[in-house]
Amino acid sequence: MNRTIIKRITAYCVMSVCLIMLTGCTGNKQTLAEAMSESEDTGFVVTKAGMYDSADNEAVILGRDADKRTITFFCLELGKKYTLNYDGATKFYDKYDSAMTVDQVEAGSIVDITFLKAKKLLNSVKESPSAFVIDSEGDFSIEEENKRMVIGPKEYKLEGALVLNDGKPAELMDINAVDGIRVRGIDSRVISINITDGHGYLRLNGADYFEGGWIEINKRMIKKVTKDMLIAVPTGRVSVSLSKGSVTFEEEYDVREGEECVVELNETNFTEPDAEGTVIFVMTPSDATVYIDGEIVDTSMPALLSFGIHQLMAKADGYQTLTQYIKVGTKNATLDITLEPADSKSVSPTVSVAVDGVTPAVTPTLTVTPTPMPTVAVPTEAVSVSDEGSRVDGYKVTIATPVGAEVYVDGSYVGVAPASFTKVSGKHEITLRLAEYLTRTYTIGIDNSQKDEVFSFADLVRENSEEESSDE
Numbered sequence: 001m002n003r004t005i006i007k008r009i010t011a012y013c014v015m016s017v018c019l020i021m022l023t024g025c026t027g028n029k030q031t032l033a034e035a036m037s038e039s040e041d042t043g044f045v046v047t048k049a050g051m052y053d054s055a056d057n058e059a060v061i062l063g064r065d066a067d068k069r070t071i072t073f074f075c076l077e078l079g080k081k082y083t084l085n086y087d088g089a090t091k092f093y094d095k096y097d098s099a100m101t102v103d104q105v106e107a108g109s110i111v112d113i114t115f116l117k118a119k120k121l122l123n124s125v126k127e128s129p130s131a132f133v134i135d136s137e138g139d140f141s142i143e144e145e146n147k148r149m150v151i152g153p154k155e156y157k158l159e160g161a162l163v164l165n166d167g168k169p170a171e172l173m174d175i176n177a178v179d180g181i182r183v184r185g186i187d188s189r190v191i192s193i194n195i196t197d198g199h200g201y202l203r204l205n206g207a208d209y210f211e212g213g214w215i216e217i218n219k220r221m222i223k224k225v226t227k228d229m230l231i232a233v234p235t236g237r238v239s240v241s242l243s244k245g246s247v248t249f250e251e252e253y254d255v256r257e258g259e260e261c262v263v264e265l266n267e268t269n270f271t272e273p274d275a276e277g278t279v280i281f282v283m284t285p286s287d288a289t290v291y292i293d294g295e296i297v298d299t300s301m302p303a304l305l306s307f308g309i310h311q312l313m314a315k316a317d318g319y320q321t322l323t324q325y326i327k328v329g330t331k332n333a334t335l336d337i338t339l340e341p342a343d344s345k346s347v348s349p350t351v352s353v354a355v356d357g358v359t360p361a362v363t364p365t366l367t368v369t370p371t372p373m374p375t376v377a378v379p380t381e382a383v384s385v386s387d388e389g390s391r392v393d394g395y396k397v398t399i400a401t402p403v404g405a406e407v408y409v410d411g412s413y414v415g416v417a418p419a420s421f422t423k424v425s426g427k428h429e430i431t432l433r434l435a436e437y438l439t440r441t442y443t444i445g446i447d448n449s450q451k452d453e454v455f456s457f458a459d460l461v462r463e464n465s466e467e468e469s470s471d472e
Contacts, residue, residue, distance in 0.1 A: 108192035213244025243308035
């Protein structure tokens, strides 16, 4: 009898243990370690959503291949590039944890990721909350030689930043002062720059009369008119104003990225208001010398200036020199000019207007933060134009290649490559144009060393080439 009871108890215990084991297998969530162990036993493991064994914070997206369903990253901490796969279970989030689609993932983004290392499979991608994103249209400056970038009032470190144009690798010299850009970074360091809105070109046809005068674009960019100009301008609707003396021309044009828009000029569309304005100067310091369009003016008495754009320069011993464009637009105005001491940290001597009539303006370059010029003359703070650079007499800059391309420096035609021009220090736009090829513009820095410099650029890409078609 006792043996029978013992056998029953033993059987009951065995059954209980089996039930417990079955319950554990079906009810408990499988851990990653168990999955890896199972893989070793069977050679196959089914991955589930939310499974990962590796994480990487503040990785930079270098690109995405939609056909292969892969994303390539760069680990900032390790300085390492790697590619991971994604599938329907991969989750994408913005920095606020809102869901995104994979098509919203942009090259240059700084992200936090989780993934299965052995399978190279992405589990999640999230825009890094620690990263900043800034969209800028012209309100930036780049100083490659000093490895810094200024966006609005803030300065950032610029070293080893990834530059992209339409998702493709580019260089800092590909960024034009009129481009729209998206800047990403961490703390005070720029990590990536995307060119989001490129530029097109304006060509002046029949501008002989205006040579030596001024062209104003979108009320913010001013250049001296030279023969056969080709000017890089923003895309979209662009306003163009030319003036020389009292003769003016105004029109608007639609500009497409990478394409030329021709400004047809002839005497039938010129206007001559024959108007002049009286400008009174209030100077600090009072003994400063003022030049208008290269001529010294006596600031102790009112100056009579024709309506339109004029170049003003003010200088005094012990003070920073101010170079500024002004636009005269009414009969009477008072111009208040204050120069900063030479040892001042400020780099922006000021021009302000006491009454309507004279509007300070600024030409944007990659070395100065541009400020739009109002369309109506109103009292406003002015931003000084950057020093146009110093001539290094006896020395030249040569654009060697691509051979046969037309070469334009800051919009002015200088010849066919190889072409040389007088060396002037500072930032300059080099535009290369050749019939049946895509026009290309670079921004270069030229120092004031007493030696010749030679620049060679890549061959231009033929219009409607197979390369261009495949990119689309």
